[in-house]
Every structure is written in structure tokens, then in C-alpha cells.
Amino acid sequence: MSEIFIGIDLGGTNIKVGCFDSELNLLRKVSVATEADMGPAVVVERMTEAIIGLIEEAGFKLGDIAAAGIGTPGPADYRKGIIINSTNMPTFKNVPIRQMVSDALNCPVAFDNDANVACLGEFTAGAGKDVNDMVFFTLGTGIGGGIICDGKLVQGAGGNGAELGHIIIYPGGRSCNCGQKGCAEAYASASSTAKRAAEAVKAGVESSLKKVLEEKGDISCKDVYEHLKKGDALAKKITDETAEVLAILCINMLHTTEPKRIVFSGGMINAGDILLNRIKDYFDRQIWKLKKETVEICFATLGEDSGIIGAAAMGKELV
Amino acid sequence: MSEIFIGIDLGGTNIKVGCFDSELNLLRKVSVATEADMGPAVVVERMTEAIIGLIEEAGFKLGDIAAAGIGTPGPADYRKGIIINSTNMPTFKNVPIRQMVSDALNCPVAFDNDANVACLGEFTAGAGKDVNDMVFFTLGTGIGGGIICDGKLVQGAGGNGAELGHIIIYPGGRSCNCGQKGCAEAYASASSTAKRAAEAVKAGVESSLKKVLEEKGDISCKDVYEHLKKGDALAKKITDETAEVLAILCINMLHTTEPKRIVFSGGMINAGDILLNRIKDYFDRQIWKLKKETVEICFATLGEDSGIIGAAAMGKELV
Numbered sequence: 333m334s335e336i337f338i339g340i341d342l343g344g345t346n347i348k349v350g351c352f353d354s355e356l357n358l359l360r361k362v363s364v365a366t367e368a369d370m371g372p373a374v375v376v377e378r379m380t381e382a383i384i385g386l387i388e389e390a391g392f393k394l395g396d397i398a399a400a401g402i403g404t405p406g407p408a409d410y411r412k413g414i415i416i417n418s419t420n421m422p423t424f425k426n427v428p429i430r431q432m433v434s435d436a437l438n439c440p441v442a443f444d445n446d447a448n449v450a451c452l453g454e455f456t457a458g459a460g461k462d463v464n465d466m467v468f469f470t471l472g473t474g475i476g477g478g479i480i481c482d483g484k485l486v487q488g489a490g491g492n493g494a495e496l497g498h499i500i501i502y503p504g505g506r507s508c509n510c511g512q513k514g515c516a517e518a519y520a521s522a523s524s525t526a527k528r529a530a531e532a533v534k535a536g537v538e539s540s541l542k543k544v545l546e547e548k549g550d551i552s553c554k555d556v557y558e559h560l561k562k563g564d565a566l567a568k569k570i571t572d573e574t575a576e577v578l579a580i581l582c583i584n585m586l587h588t589t590e591p592k593r594i595v596f597s598g599g600m601i602n603a604g605d606i607l608l609n610r611i612k613d614y615f616d617r618q619i620w621k622l623k624k625e626t627v628e629i630c631f632a633t634l635g636e637d638s639g640i641i642g643a644a645a646m647g648k649e650l651v
Numbered sequence: 652m653s654e655i656f657i658g659i660d661l662g663g664t665n666i667k668v669g670c671f672d673s674e675l676n677l678l679r680k681v682s683v684a685t686e687a688d689m690g691p692a693v694v695v696e697r698m699t700e701a702i703i704g705l706i707e708e709a710g711f712k713l714g715d716i717a718a719a720g721i722g723t724p725g726p727a728d729y730r731k732g733i734i735i736n737s738t739n740m741p742t743f744k745n746v747p748i749r750q751m752v753s754d755a756l757n758c759p760v761a762f763d764n765d766a767n768v769a770c771l772g773e774f775t776a777g778a779g780k781d782v783n784d785m786v787f788f789t790l791g792t793g794i795g796g797g798i799i800c801d802g803k804l805v806q807g808a809g810g811n812g813a814e815l816g817h818i819i820i821y822p823g824g825r826s827c828n829c830g831q832k833g834c835a836e837a838y839a840s841a842s843s844t845a846k847r848a849a850e851a852v853k854a855g856v857e858s859s860l861k862k863v864l865e866e867k868g869d870i871s872c873k874d875v876y877e878h879l880k881k882g883d884a885l886a887k888k889i890t891d892e893t894a895e896v897l898a899i900l901c902i903n904m905l906h907t908t909e910p911k912r913i914v915f916s917g918g919m920i921n922a923g924d925i926l927l928n929r930i931k932d933y934f935d936r937q938i939w940k941l942k943k944e945t946v947e948i949c950f951a952t953l954g955e956d957s958g959i960i961g962a963a964a965m966g967k968e969l970v
Binding site for chain 1: 800801803808809813817818820821822827829895903904907909911938942945
């Protein structure tokens with residue numbers, strides 16, 4: 333009997349679904365609009381239809397699914413399989429998503445937050461596939477995290493481990509949406525990087541970004557990196573501050589779970605080597621001298637597929 | 652056949668040895684002077700004599716030892732079982748301690764750094780015995796650390812995980828002996844706490860500690876807590892700063908491996924509830940508001956025995 337695994341990446345805008353063979357090779361994938369405003373029942377129905385279409389195209393039927401995995405943004409009760417609420421899916425309140433998907437697909441379903449799932453994807457088939465200990469960061473609206481220790485995802489006592497964006501870097505510093513002050517996320521996420529640039533321009537700092545702010549009413553993280561490449565001094569300062577926070581995060585994680593590799597992912601890695609090299613520079617300058625460190629700091633390699641691959645891998649662990 | 656386990660805590664001043672039954676109940680223990688200046692061969696010989704004496708008193712013989720464990724201060728190559736060098740035992744350079752002890756006792760021997768071993772002791776039989784995820788700090792000359800994730804000690808990719816005293820709390824801050832700036836250890840170890848007090852007195856801050864400095868030529872961490880109890884304002888300020896650093900360490904570890912319990916140990920916990928309550932206060936004030944946190948912050952319960960218990964537990968895992 334053929335066995336296949338399904339990986340689901342449920343986001344506020346799109347549901348991405350992948351169908352994998354027993355070696356976790358991607359056979360086929362599809363993305364459909366979430367239409368979260370229609371409510372959880374409709375979303376799961378749309379998801380199920382997409383999955384059935386996908387596996388039929390791949391030459392399988394519903395009964396061939398051995399297990400599935402699903403990743404969503406938090407906060408959720410991952411142990412109980414419930415989405416508590418969701419910034420991007422306001423109709424989702426206390427939704428027993430794991431059971432709903434399990435009923436629809438008639439198979440066991442694993443459930444975890446999107447950053448942990450993407451971490452597992454990179455660990456299984458991407459930037460971390462040849463190591464046993466890794467740390468993973470997603471740089472987007474916020475900073476998500478994932479930790480692999482000795483080949484296993486760190487879940488934490490309550491299933492909320494690896495909220496690495498909320499490590500405090502500057503005590504008493506910038507206010508974070510979480511209620512703390514000085515979190516890494518309040519400085520070095522894509523949104524916070526853009527926000528710091530806009531604040532500086534509004535405060536009168538000379539920069540070619542001033543025109544962007546005037547024309548678009550806002551500055552994006554992409555704008556910052558574009559103007560950095562053109563030599564803008566403010567864009568350089570903002571990037572340096574972001575890189576320094578990310579380097580301190582790397583140092584702190586090295587002294588915690590001592591990964592062999594640290595992987596950055598998310599929209600902000602489009603900035604490319606100019607960002608990666610700054611992070612490595614700050615790391616090398618600030619890391620201890622007691623022993624030579626050989627941790628590798630790099631970018632993710634799977635792009636948007638990390639979520640469906642990690643979800644399928646998580647499902648596979650169930651059987 | 653009876654099986655016993657040996658736990659060894661090798662320090663610069665004393666070698667502590669414990670003999671345990673197969674349930675890791677302590678049968679008998681002894682402490683002998685290390686006499687490190689005599690060199691590693693003599694130290695291992697003294698250690699072996701102490702162990703043989705101990706097990707004979709307990710009614711056993713050398714062949715009854717199923718396994719042993721040994722903890723030492725770093726830096727060491729824990730995978731290869733070698734003490735690279737030691738601040739407190741200058742004659743120890745590239746000493747294959749694990750093999751030497753294994754040859755002497757004719758049994759398998761586990762080897763790890765003293766903080767990890769003490770962490771495992773508290774996890775096995777002390778403050779963490781009823782949880783599955785814990786974080787452990789020793790507050791002494793430096794700050795050592797240990798992490799238990801899902802019942803297992805986190806070793807790290809190179810065996811150097813959980814160097815938690817070198818988590819950077821204040822980037823660009825006080826210089827640490829490790830070469831970094833702003834490490835937790837540079838503020839909140841017993842030595843750094845005392846040092847900050849002495850610096851303040853020397854800088855002219857009014858304090859009842861001034862007389863201590865004049866009479867003894869130095870201020871100890873114990874002095875700080877004694878003068879705190881008598882109401883000295885500087886002692887309060889220094890303690891508050893120490894507690895705040897330790898609280899931020901707790902917050903950062905909560906967002907990393909999400910322990911159920913955080914355990915402080917080492918000489919500084921003699922300060923008592925006055926310190927513990929300040930740490931909890933800062934934690935409660937500064938922790939995120941996204942969800943209610945229930946992590947328990949407490950003191951270790953095994954005192955000096957944590958090292959021999961943890962070492963024996965580590966040995967037991969070998970067989």
C-alpha cells in the first residue's frame with residue numbers, strides 16, 4: 333500500500349498544501365486563498381477540497397494518507413490542538429483545528445506554530461539537513477523561532493518554547509507588542525527595521541528615504557535595503573542596528589543550546605549578503621574569546637516550502 | 652549481584668565522592684583534599700583510594716561498581732573526556748580524566764562540566780525532581796548553567812551548551828572575563844555583585860559597606876547581603892541590579908526552552924528570600940502580557956550534594 337503525507341501551512345491569506353511520499357519528497361503542492369472571513373468550517377472545507385484535488389492529481393486517494401501536519405501562527409494551545417485566536421484570522425476563536433482536519437482527512441494530524449514547523453522543514457530538507465543542533469529565526473512582521481536539540485524540536489513545558497523574538501536584548505528599551513521592553517522583535521523584525529527608519533526620517537535625519545516616506549506615506553524594510561545599496565547613511569545605520577541585535581541573539585543562543593548552525597529565514601533575507609555579512613561581523617567582534625566558535629550563520633534554502641515540508645515531517649513523526 | 656554507582660565532584664580544593672545504590676540513594680559520602688599541585692596522577696590515586704575506602708565501609712567492593720560519573724569545572728572536551736586546562740588546578744593540562752578514572756575503577760565513566768552535573772543532580776533528586784523541563788543557574792565566582800529539555804540534559808553541538816552566565820544582558824556593558832561585554836556573569840555572579848559594591852564605595856557612594864572595605868580591604872557578596880538586611884541603601888541598589896539581571900535571564904530562558912521551573916544554586920542563595928523575592932518581582936513586572944506565565948523560580952535544595960548525585964545519575968545513564 334502506498335503511503336503519503338500531507339503538509340499544511342495555514343496563513344491568514346493563503347493555505348499552502350503539499351503532498352509528500354514516505355521519504356518526504358514533495359510530489360505536488362498547491363496554494364488556495366484562505367478566505368478566513370467565511371469562518372473555520374468553510375476554511376477547513378476549502379482546505380480538504382484542495383488536498384483531495386492534490387492527491388488525486390498525484391494518483392492517490394484519501395485513504396492513502398498516513399498522517400498530516402499543520403502549522404499556524406499562534407497563540408494556540410498546541411497540546412490540545414486549538415487555535416485560541418489569530419490576528420490574521422479574526423473569525424478563529426478557540427477552534428479545535430487539529431480534530432477538524434483529522435476528521436476531514438481521516439488520519440492523525442500534528443499541530444504546531446508556523447515558526448516551529450518551518451524550522452523542522454529546514455532541518456529535514458533545507459539549511460539544517462546535515463546537522464543535529466540548529467536554531468532558526470523567521471524575520472517578518474515579528475521574529476519567530478525554532479530550536480532543534482540533538483535532532484528534536486524543543487517544545488517547552490507548555491508547548492510555547494522558542495519564542496526567540498521575545499528574548500530581551502536591550503532591557504528597558506523599545507516597547508514590544510508583547511508587553512515587554514527591549515525584545516529583539518522590537519528592533520530587528522522586518523516591520524521594526526522599517527519603523528525605526530521612518531521614525532528617524534520623521535525626526536529630521538537626512539536620508540534618501542525621506543522621499544519614499546513623502547510619496548508612499550510609509551517606509552518598508554525593502555526600501556531600507558534598496559537605499560542601503562545606493563549608499564544612504566541612515567539605511568546603513570538602521571541595518572547595522574538590526575544586524576547587531578541579530579548577532580547578539582546568535583551569541584545568546586550559542587551559549588544556550590549551542591547550535592551547529594543558525595538559520596535566518598523570512599522576507600528580510602532578500603536583503604542578501606549585505607545583511608548576512610553584517611550579522612557575522614558583529615558576531616565575530618562580540619563573541620567570547622575562551623574558545624574558537626565554529627557555529628555557521630546562514631540563510632534558509634527552502635523559501636516558502638519550509639512550512640509544508642516541516643508540517644509533513646511533523647505528521648510523519650506520528651506514525 | 653549488588654550494583655552501586657559512584658558520583659565524583661572534582662574541584663580545585665576538594666574531591667567529593669558519593670556511593671549510591673541502584674535507585675540513586677546516597678549510601679555514604681566523603682570529601683578529601685584535592686592537592687592538585689601534586690599533579691593529575693596523584694589526584695586520581697587519592698580519588699581512587701577515597702572511593703575504595705568509601706565502598707568498603709558501605710559493604711561493597713570495587714567490582715560492584717556499575718558505573719561512575721565525574722564533574723569538573725571547564726574548559727574541557729567533554730566528548731573526548733579531557734580536561735583542557737583549569738584555573739583552580741594549574742597542573743591539569745590536557746588530562747584524559749575520563750579514561751584515567753575508568754582505568755582506576757574498572758567501570759564506564761561519564762564526564763561533564765560541574766554546572767551540568769549539579770543541574771542533573773537537582774533534576775534527579777532535588778528542586779526539579781517533579782518536572783520535565785528545567786533551567787539551572789549556579790551563582791558563585793561565575794554563573795554556571797544547565798538546561799533540561801523534556802527530561803534530558805542539553806549538551807549542545809560541541810558539548811558546551813548552557814554557558815548561561817555568558818548570555819549578554821547589557822550589550823556594550825561591563826567587561827566579562829570571557830572577552831564579551833555585558834554578560835550576566837559580569838553583573839550578577841557573587842563575585843561581580845561584590846565587585847560592583849566595592850566600585851561604588853570607592854567612587855564615593857555613601858554606605859555602611861565603606862567600613863568593611865576599609866577594615867578588610869575588600870567587600871564580599873555576603874557583606875552586601877548582611878548590610879542589605881541592616882537597611883543600607885547601596886546594598887539595596889546593588890542587590891536590585893543583581894536581581895534584575897537574574898530576572899531578565901529567567902525571561903530569556905522562558906522564551907527559549909520554556910522551563911517549568913528555574914532553579915538558582917550556589918553560595919549566593921544564602922541571601923535567602925530577600926534575593927529570591929526581588930528576582931520574582933522583576934520577572935513579574937517585565938514578563939510579556941500575551942499569556943499568563945506559571946514558571947516557578949526557586950532555590951536548589953541539595954546544597955553541596957547536587958554534584959555527586961548528578962555525577963552518579965550521569966554514570967547510571969551509561970549502563
